[in-house]
Amino acid sequence: MKIRRKKAYLVTMVTVLILFTGCWDRVEIENRGFVLGIGLDKAESEGKIAMTYQFALPSAMFGAGGNGGGDGEKVWNVTSTSPSVIRAEKQILTRMNRVPDLQHTQVLIIGEALAEEGLYEYIDFFLREINIRRRMDVLIAEGKAEDLFDIAPLTANSTADYLSEIIMLNEKDVHRISSEVDLLKMSKNLRRGTDFIVAKVAPGKKDIEMTGAGVFRKDQLIGYLDPEEVRKTKWLIDDISQGTIVVEDIGGIQGHIVFEISEGKTRVTPQIHDESVDFDAVIRVEGDVAELEDLDFPDTTSEEFITAVERKIEQEIKKECEEIMKKAQEEFEAEFFNFGALVKNYDRRWFEKHEAEWRKIFKKSRLSVKVNVDIRRVGLVD
Amino acid sequence: MGRNKDLLSNVQVVSLVASAIIGVTISTLPRTVVEDAGLNGVIGLVVGGVISMLLTVLIAMLAGKFPDAVILEYGRNLLGPIFSKVMITLWLVYFTALTGVVHRIFADAIKAFLLENTPIEIIILSMLVVTAYLAQNGINPIARICEAFFPVIIGSIFIVLLLSLQNFNIKEFYSLGQINVTDILKIIPITVISYLGFELLLFVSAFTIEPQKIMRNGLIGVGISLVTYTAAVVLSVGVFSVDSLKYQIYPMLELAKTIAFPGAFAERFDVFFAIFWILAVFTTVVIFYYLGAISLTKLVGLKNYRPFTYLFVPVIYVISLLPQEVAQVNQFTTWVSYLGGSLVAVIPVLLLAVAFTRKKGGSKSEDT
Known part of the structure; x- marks a missing residue:
């Protein structure tokens, strides 16, 4: 009995040694x-x-x-x-x-x-x-x-x-x-x-x-x-990075004002109808006034000045979104803003039914943009 | 088999049930669920879990009627000698085939993810030897192993899921409300068989410390699996989207691959997950291996199941190598799962029905 056990032990050990010698x-x-x-x-x-x-x-x-x-x-x-x-x-x-x-x-x-x-x-x-x-x-x-x-x-x-x-x-x-x-x-x-x-x-x-x-x-x-169009696209795909927007001549100021984006968020909602889809984009941007060309401008912290700049930037962003949307619809005929995925997520059945003519539908889509800009800071000088 | 020496504690029963359920399927489940049904599959998965809980209740009721015996013993009382042999044979076929096919799926995944050059024969054999070694000592060591491994397994699954949240996109679920009832009904059998494993309660009820709590413990075990499965599927859909998930063979391992740490350390997170997944598979196969061995013991009318645990090694080795390629493995898995599903759905109901009619004085047990 003991010898048999020893033999079994030996056989097992040898097998294990042969089979598991390190990593195959x-x-x-x-x-x-x-x-x-x-x-x-x-x-x-x-x-x-x-x-x-x-x-x-x-x-x-x-x-x-x-x-x-x-x-x-x-x-x-x-x-x-x-x-x-x-x-x-x-x-x-x-x-x-x-x-x-x-x-x-x-x-x-x-x-x-x-x-x-x-x-x-x-x-x-x-x-x-x-x-x-x-x-x-x-x-x-x-x-x-x-x-x-x-x-x-x-x-x-x-x-x-x-x-x-x-x-x-x-x-x-x-x-x-x-x-x-x-x-x-x-x-x-x-x-x-x-x-x-x-x-x-x-x-x-x-x-x-x-x-x-x-x-x-x-x-x-x-x-x-081009890089400018990438910037515009990023408004719509909800990947707003830091960057600058330049606006000119507002509130009696000479030359340009540079607005620096610190953060932003875009929310696009598709309005799905029978044979068409429209998109509502709501963009919220926060940032600072980073640079004024007019060094002598008296009062950058005034309510009017800030509101005027905010409105101007809002218009600018809105314009950029519409430009890039137009380019996508007319020049590329491609919805590279993830809009297809978005529609598919919102209404899978509709998308699967209209998948074949989806790009044609996209071509006719309207985009309405609402922008809300908040200037939080104006830098260190008034 | 009377009530002797160490019996299974409540925690052990819970971890046995959950370990038996969560195994090889977790790595492939998300794809199975959404492949045909899309987002409806997620609903189907939850419904399937609830159905499994109902079946667990039936099993627990049956076990409650015979607190001192397991199905292999009281089956004879209820069905008579011939039908009980048929039933045991069916269980035996199911358990052996399942153990074999799980070994195979496991080996295929390990070969794809970890050991590219190792022959699957060796992967299967090394797993099988360890399984046989643990199974020969009976249900108690198995339960203790499950109790020890289970928190680690669940922990690793949830670590992967939590870390995947960085890629999670809630928008993938916006059309969850578009329910298609036929799709859900079609997917339910598939999701129910993914919960298989709770049938082990039929075989261990007599060895528990508190048989009256078998229902509670079983439900907790299935409940844990339900939560884990649902979380796994939801995270996979959120990360991959339904369209891309359909193409993943091992979505959970793939999910672990998508995890990126800032600074790019721990780049192959799937390896970490695979290690704990091996434990999950091990706890599953060892349970079914043991159940197969005791079924065979009962079938031939012996008491000592130990020789059969050794006898099973070559049998299961051959079964696991029967399918030649991945399509056959899938086909085989489907057959085995449906066999198990039908056994779990039919046998407890049948036995309960017989038990009730008998108690009410009818002696028409033979007509079933």
């Missing part, structure tokens, strides 16, 4: 190639895509040599051309002595030409792939995404870090940068079949400018908004 899926960290950014472009040859991986070279990034690493290259960009995303990835493997690791990927940049063709067939890999973070930012490149990765800004370790930090740190402070679009938001829009905008990045000499936005109808890039 282990890849040592030094064998991993951390991909920081992914670029997708249309390749020269027909029907193919060019995928760029920006690999981190950690030894150069954090190695000896004081601030920010050594002189050498901190990243390595590998591009491969293939008919599908996954095959492009496999092709990169043939030229890489590491296991690509997508867990720390910060940005996905999509080239203009590819975006114009439509994203449906290329985005699927990123939703299916387990390692990709759903909060990875998506950007549109003016020109080729591949070229952007060659730019190495001095303040960051990699192009990908640089771009994701611009979004993370500065998007809320500048209302000319388009709202953050990550993979989660993107997939929601694509699944729903609604229109949206994605921030555009354009190459500079030593830096990359995040300016303007690409307009998508369903999954196709159909045009761009």
